[in-house]
Amino acid sequence: MQLLLASCDVWWRYCAKRVNEAIGAVSAFAQTLRRYTSLNHLAQAARAVLQNSSQINQMLSDLNRVDFHNVQAQMATILTEDL
Numbered sequence: 442m443q444l445l446l447a448s449c450d451v452w453w454r455y456c457a458k459r460v461n462e463a464i465g466a467v468s469a470f471a472q473t474l475r476r477y478t479s480l481n482h483l484a485q486a487a488r489a490v491l492q493n494s495s496q497i498n499q500m501l502s503d504l505n506r507v508d509f510h511n512v513q514a515q516m517a518t519i520l521t522e523d524l
Contacts, residue, residue, distance in 0.1 A: 490496050
């Protein structure tokens with residue numbers, strides 16, 4: 442009887458370890474699915490925008506109005522102040 446009880450303890454520990462491993466694998470798989478789903482939604486949104494010529498023209502117009510020299514100067518100021 443004692444041998445059976447000792448074996449049960451070992452079996453329970455083994456089963457608990459295997460369940461934890463399975464839960465870890467399922468969690469990793471679920472996280473991967475969430476990432477792929479997010480990437481898919483992003484790709485669909487980007488595709489919709491890129492197929493709309495008026496939105497592309499507006500983005501190009503907005504981009505041309507950005508003063509990149511000013512942005513660069515501001516970033517240089519911020520980065521040198523932190524040091």
